[in-house]
Amino acid sequence: xxxxxxxxxxxxxxxxxxxxxxxxxxxxxxxxxxxxxxxxxxxxxxxxxxxxxxxxxxxxxxxxxxxxxxxxxxxxxxxxxxxxxxxxxxxxxxxxxxxxxxxxxxxxxxxxxxxxxxxxxxxxxxxxxxxxxxxxxxxxxxxxxxxxxxxxxxxxxxxxxxxxxxxxxxxxxxxxxxxxx
Amino acid sequence: xxxxxxxxxxxxxxxxxxxxxxxxxxxxxxxxxxxxxxxxxxxxxxxxxxxxxxxxxxxxxxxxxxxxxx
Numbered sequence: 001x002x003x004x005x006x007x008x009x010x011x012x013x014x015x016x017x018x019x020x021x022x023x024x025x026x027x028x029x030x031x032x033x034x035x036x037x038x039x040x041x042x043x044x045x046x047x048x049x050x051x052x053x054x055x056x057x058x059x060x061x062x063x064x065x066x067x068x069x070x071x072x073x074x075x076x077x078x079x080x081x082x083x084x085x086x087x088x089x090x091x092x093x094x095x096x097x098x099x100x101x102x103x104x105x106x107x108x109x110x111x112x113x114x115x116x117x118x119x120x121x122x123x124x125x126x127x128x129x130x131x132x133x134x135x136x137x138x139x140x141x142x143x144x145x146x147x148x149x150x151x152x153x154x155x156x157x158x159x160x161x162x163x164x165x166x167x168x169x170x171x172x173x174x175x176x177x178x179x180x181x
Numbered sequence: 182x183x184x185x186x187x188x189x190x191x192x193x194x195x196x197x198x199x200x201x202x203x204x205x206x207x208x209x210x211x212x213x214x215x216x217x218x219x220x221x222x223x224x225x226x227x228x229x230x231x232x233x234x235x236x237x238x239x240x241x242x243x244x245x246x247x248x249x250x251x
Contacts, residue, residue: 037214037215037218038214038215039215040213040215111211111212111213111216111231112212112216112227112228112230112231113212113213113215113216113219113225114213178215
């Protein structure tokens with residue numbers, strides 16, 4: 001089974017990307033001698049939301065890689081734990097979205113640049129969704145080539161991973177927007 | 182973000198107005214300090230509303246604060 005190895009490689013790649021990207025992510029790119037500028041509220045929320053989201057994704061990925069997708073699917077307790085992690089991620093995303101929605105309505109905490117960054121952020125969602133689907137397609141094709149079918153577990157995992165990618169892409173898009181200035 | 186195509190006198194005007202801080206100007210016009218920093222560095226083009234608010238804060242006409250780059 002190639003899939004666990006592909007998943008580990010993708011996961012390590014994501015962590016490496018995250019490490020490089022997040023080193024100075026909250027610092028606005030400034031000329032060398034200029035003083036550092038504090039992050040905006042939306043920037044901080046996006047950063048900590050992304051960190052919490054990555055933690056949940058890492059927990060879910062760890063479960064799948066260490067225990068095995070099919071074992072989790074067949075065991076009620078494990079499946080419940082996995083679903084719990086996913087639901088926690090959804091609740092976090094809903095809470096952050098609600099805060100952003102309220103702030104947008106009141107226009108109290110966000111200025112026009114925050115709103116412009118927020119409007120451009122969903123572009124990352126589409127790109128990350130395509131990448132996730134492409135990774136699944138390659139992984140499943142290489143793992144199950146020549147077999148009569150794909151276990152239904154992987155279809156569920158594909159759905160959950162697309163959902164996770166969609167949720168993580170929004171804060172990533174926001175942070176990229178601020179980095180661009 | 183659109184590339185900056187306008188110059189502005191915000192930094193000079195701040196110092197002429199009792200050395201107003203970036204944060205004080207940001208609070209007065211309803212934006213973040215980050216936005217003021219980027220404006221002063223010519224890395225952000227403000228909306229008309231923000232440009233008018235900034236000009237109003239300095240009791241200036243908007244074309245005295247902002248001008249198109251050639």
